[in-house]
Amino acid sequence: MPSFRDMLSQVKQAIREVDPAGADAERDRAVFLDVREADEYSQGTIPGSLHLPRGYVELQVEGRLPDKSQPIVVYCAGGTRSALAAKAMQDLGYLDVASMAGGFNKWKDEGRQWVVPRTLNADQRNRYHRHLLLPEVGEPGQQRLLESKVLLLGAGGLGSPAALYLAAAGVGTLGIIDMDVVDASNLQRQVLHNLDRIGERKVDSAKRTLTAMNPDVNVVTYDTRLGADNILGIIDGYDVIVDGTDNFPTRYLVNDASLLERIPVVHGSIFRFEGQITVFKPYEGPCYRCLVPEPPPAELAPSCAEAGVLGVLPGIIGSMQAMEAIKLLLRLGDPLVGRLLAYDALEESFREFKVRRDPSCPACGESAGPIVIAEYDELCMPHPAAPSIASRPPAPVQASASAAAGV
Numbered sequence: 545m546p547s548f549r550d551m552l553s554q555v556k557q558a559i560r561e562v563d564p565a566g567a568d569a570e571r572d573r574a575v576f577l578d579v580r581e582a583d584e585y586s587q588g589t590i591p592g593s594l595h596l597p598r599g600y601v602e603l604q605v606e607g608r609l610p611d612k613s614q615p616i617v618v619y620c621a622g623g624t625r626s627a628l629a630a631k632a633m634q635d636l637g638y639l640d641v642a643s644m645a646g647g648f649n650k651w652k653d654e655g656r657q658w659v660v661p662r663t664l665n666a667d668q669r670n671r672y673h674r675h676l677l678l679p680e681v682g683e684p685g686q687q688r689l690l691e692s693k694v695l696l697l698g699a700g701g702l703g704s705p706a707a708l709y710l711a712a713a714g715v716g717t718l719g720i721i722d723m724d725v726v727d728a729s730n731l732q733r734q735v736l737h738n739l740d741r742i743g744e745r746k747v748d749s750a751k752r753t754l755t756a757m758n759p760d761v762n763v764v765t766y767d768t769r770l771g772a773d774n775i776l777g778i779i780d781g782y783d784v785i786v787d788g789t790d791n792f793p794t795r796y797l798v799n800d801a802s803l804l805e806r807i808p809v810v811h812g813s814i815f816r817f818e819g820q821i822t823v824f825k826p827y828e829g830p831c832y833r834c835l836v837p838e839p840p841p842a843e844l845a846p847s848c849a850e851a852g853v854l855g856v857l858p859g860i861i862g863s864m865q866a867m868e869a870i871k872l873l874l875r876l877g878d879p880l881v882g883r884l885l886a887y888d889a890l891e892e893s894f895r896e897f898k899v900r901r902d903p904s905c906p907a908c909g910e911s912a913g914p915i916v917i918a919e920y921d922e923l924c925m926p927h928p929a930a931p932s933i934a935s936r937p938p939a940p941v942q943a944s945a946s947a948a949a950g951v
Contacts, residue, residue: 552624559630560642564651567617567644574615577605579629580648584621586663590651595661595683598625602632607679612638619644619651662687668760672714685874686714690760692873693717695782697770697798699750700724701858702788702812702865704736709866710786711754711761715873718754719782721766722746733855770794772919775801784869785809788862792839793920799824799832803908804915808872808879812865817854819861822884822899823868827908829881834902857889 546554562570576593578585585595596608598620609616616638620626623645630643644651652658664672664683668690675681675689694715696703699722710718724746726737741749747765754763766778770789779785779801787809789795795811802809802824809824811832824831864885871879884897903910 552627555627555631556643559627559634561623561627561645562617562642563645564654564656567619567642567651568656570615570617570642574617574642575609577609577616577618577629578648579618579620579625582663584648585661587660588648588652588658589661590619590648591657591659593619598629601629602636604679604682605633606636608682609638612636613640615640615642617642617644620647621649622647623650668714671758671760675713680876681874689714689870689873690716692784693719693782694784694786694869694873695719695721695779696786696788697794698722698788698790699734699736699746700730700788700790701733701814701853702862703750703786704734705859705862706786706788706812706866706869707736707750707754708757709863710869711758711763713866713870714758714760715870716760717762717764719764719766719778720747720750721768721770721778722750723767723769733853733858735859770797772797772917776805776917779805779807782807784872786865786869787811788865792836795832795836796920797917800907800915801917802826803831804917808881810865810868810872812861814853814857814861816852817857817889819857819887819889820884821861821864821868821880821887823872823880825872825879825881830899830901831905831908833907834905835884835899837902837905854889860887860889 567576571592576590578589578593578595579598579601581597589595594608596604616633618626618630618633618641620629623643626643626647630641633641648658664686668686669676672686675686676683678685692715694710694717696707696718699707699720703720703722707718707720726741726744726746726749728739728742730737731739736750736753737746745767747767751763751765754761768774770778775797785798785802785807787795787798789798798809803826806826808826809832810821811824812821813819823829868879871877882899884899886895886897887893888895901908906912907915
């Protein structure tokens with residue numbers, strides 16, 4: 545029976561090995577895979593490396609590194625585990641895998657660049673354990689969430705469930721803008737708040753709920769009206785905007801500012817028993833003006849205050865907005881860019897509509913002029929009986945009633 549030394553020798557003959565100098569020369573084109581244990585990784589690693597302990601390579605590497613033609617350099621502490629991992633990956637069909645001889649120890653001894661990575665503490669590993677089990681998320685994905693910043697427009701019906709799930713997921717910074725106070729009539733659907741908070745500023749109530757749920761989350765509040773004079777300063781630095789606004793002027797304002805700053809917007813809207821959700825990713829898909837070039841007359845767009853909304857509906861749409869935001873942050877799956885999803889609660893059905901960029905769109909079209917951030921209140925005055933306007937359905941979904949608001 546061959547010894548381990550003999551077996552290792554055969555493995556090394558079957559794979560490609562590079563020394564640290566050769567590996568360093570490949571850093572611009574190759575993915576570096578660190579197969580040491582978590583305690584070794586936490587003490588230092590090569591910058592930009594993907595961490596996957598040797599014992600999980602066969603189980604998870606295809607989910608973490610789906611492109612089997614991409615050059616990969618595998619390393620461990622001394623070169624043994626990386627050789628075995630490289631051979632296992634070759635057997636899985638990876639075409640360009642090399643093991644770094646001498647491993648991380650030799651890399652450090654030669655004075656090459658290394659860093660101490662940010663790692664999850666014990667409490668975080670327990671809190672986000674179900675995320676860590678997902679190869680598509682894992683520790684790198686959870687770290688990315690903790691370093692991400694999401695701005696929620698509104699702490700109402702849509703903003704409440706979206707904020708709760710983003711906080712629970714560990715999104716590190718949540719900005720919340722809302723200038724309203726908690727009212728008893730809100731509690732049927734705005735689950736961030738409770739009876740004890742009636743009369744309290746919504747942003748303060750939201751912060752209390754979210755920080756009690758997850759101390760990892762930094763909640764930044766904006767108790768102000770979103771306008772042309774402050775929107776660029778407020779959205780600057782955020783990775784994603786979750787839009788739960790309830791009126792056309794604000795939606796046009798957010799659209800133009802997001803195009804200027806190139807920040808994706810997860811748009812949601814609700815009305816009675818129906819809701820809609822889509823993602824506006826600047827210059828990769830349509831913008832809000834592509835779907836709704838002009839607002840409808842106020843008398844044709846009743847608000848939720850006039851027509852009502854089933855309390856659980858914003859929970860469904862707001863949760864989906866949180867899902868789309870997380871997909872954007874982690875670059876997962878197929879976000880709703882160029883697609884509008886319409887939900888009918890009475891039928892319990894979904895319909896998907898393809899939506900395309902309008903080449904003549906005045907905001908993102910081929911001949912669009914410079915974007916000017918301006919107020920749009922004159923476009924649509926509120927209905928006399930209601931404090932805000934609901935949006936009519938965009939052209940692709942005229943058969944479904946639309947989206948009013950995140951109220």
